[in-house]
Amino acid sequence: MPVRLVVEAQDRLGEGPCWNAAEDRLYWFDIQGRRLHWLDHDGTCSEQALPFRASAAAARARGGLLMATDAGLATYDPASKAVDLVRPMTFPPGFRTNDGKTDQRGRFWWSTMDDNGGRQPGSVHVTGPDLETVETLGGIHIANATAFSPDGGTLYLADSKQQTLFAYDTADLTRRRIFARTQGAAEPDGAATDREGGLWNAEWGGGRLVRYRPDGTLDRLIHLPVEQPTACAFGGPDLATLYITSAWQGLTDVARTRQPLAGALFAFEPGIPGLHIPLFAG
Numbered sequence: 001m002p003v004r005l006v007v008e009a010q011d012r013l014g015e016g017p018c019w020n021a022a023e024d025r026l027y028w029f030d031i032q033g034r035r036l037h038w039l040d041h042d043g044t045c046s047e048q049a050l051p052f053r054a055s056a057a058a059a060r061a062r063g064g065l066l067m068a069t070d071a072g073l074a075t076y077d078p079a080s081k082a083v084d085l086v087r088p089m090t091f092p093p094g095f096r097t098n099d100g101k102t103d104q105r106g107r108f109w110w111s112t113m114d115d116n117g118g119r120q121p122g123s124v125h126v127t128g129p130d131l132e133t134v135e136t137l138g139g140i141h142i143a144n145a146t147a148f149s150p151d152g153g154t155l156y157l158a159d160s161k162q163q164t165l166f167a168y169d170t171a172d173l174t175r176r177r178i179f180a181r182t183q184g185a186a187e188p189d190g191a192a193t194d195r196e197g198g199l200w201n202a203e204w205g206g207g208r209l210v211r212y213r214p215d216g217t218l219d220r221l222i223h224l225p226v227e228q229p230t231a232c233a234f235g236g237p238d239l240a241t242l243y244i245t246s247a248w249q250g251l252t253d254v255a256r257t258r259q260p261l262a263g264a265l266f267a268f269e270p271g272i273p274g275l276h277i278p279l280f281a282g
Contacts, residue, residue: 003224003268006243007045009037011263014245015190016100019235019277020059023078026235027065028245028265031055031096036067036076039265041236048081056100056146058108058280066127066280068097068110073127087131095122099144099190099231103170104152106281109136111143118142118161129282137173145191145201149214150275156199158188165191165201167216179216182206190231192242193275200270202229202244209244211270220270226262227255234274242274243267 011030018027024041034050054069057076065076072089076082091097091112100110106129113122118141127133137143137157145158145165155168156179163182169175179199182188186206191199197214207227211220226246233243248262256262 003222003244003266005261005264006267007037007039007265008261009045009263009265011035011037011245011247013230013247013249014263014265015098015230015247016054016056017190017231017233017235017243017245017265018057018059018065019233019239019243019274020065022059022063025078026233026243027057028231028233028243029054029057030263032249037265038078048083050083052085053096055097056110058100058102059277061106061279061281066108066282068100068108070096073131073133087127087133089133092120095120098122098142099146101146101148102278102280103148103155104278106278108280109146109155111140111146113142124157127280127282129280131282137168142187144187144189145199147191147193147199148275149193150195150197156191156193158191158201160187160189160204163187165199165212165216180212180218189229190233190245192232192234194234194270194272195239195275196272198272200232200242202232204228204230204247209242222268222270224266226259226264226266227251228262229266239274239276240269241267242270 013031052071057065073087108127114120124137141161165179167179186203189202189204209222
């Protein structure tokens with residue numbers, strides 16, 4: 001499964017890949033660079049500066065994106081390229097948003113984290129179609145890997161600082177079990193689910209993408225030319241392509257010299273299509 005370079009984006013902290021099928025377009029962010037990127041079906045890559053740090057997005061039923069930002073929730077209109085803050089929010093000093101994904105009911109789940117390495121715990125929020133937002137889970141230092149099983153009964157969520165992936169019962173979030181743990185310097189980062197229920201997870205510090213079976217056993221290892229992959233998302237025709245974002249933040253000058261593609265967007269075809277992610281209902 002050869003991994004190929006798609007865009008040499010040079011993102012300081014590339015994150016939040018989001019496929020918008022209506023536009024046939026992949027979006028992603030450079031959080032610290034305050035940039036929104038998009039890749040069109042013809043291979044053209046474009047970008048736009050943002051007025052705040054955005055980290056995760058949901059494709060909207062009415063078009064465009066809903067974005068989690070350090071100023072609150074914002075929308076992006078691809079026609080006008082307008083960015084509007086639709087639900088301003090205030091987070092604790094030093095906090096920002098991080099990961100996010102929509103569930104089968106069209107609600108947007110997104111997280112906040114202490115940008116100082118997750119020293120203080122963050123939380124997970126759920127936003128409904130009317131933009132009403134509820135803090136649903138707390139005490140998670142760096143919430144990542146937000147994804148759902150094909151039947152919607154399981155929420156996957158990692159605490160990167162604990163190097164642990166958890167599986168929650170969506171009918172009762174107090175029912176939580178350890179799904180998998182990473183080893184060495186690797187931390188579980190962003191994730192995506194395929195149609196067979198496999199969970200693909202980017203391992204920050206591990207330089208690889210892994211696939212877990214629904215029972216949590218390790219199925220595949222995909223090695224990458226960068227140490228810090230950050231997230232993954234299925235896109236393209238029939239969701240056959242898995243896109244992977246990465247980052248150079250925190251690398252030494254020597255490490256960056258050894259990893260000239262750190263911060264780039266990569267892709268490969270795993271042979272299993274991705275799970276369709278519902279549109280945000282609002």
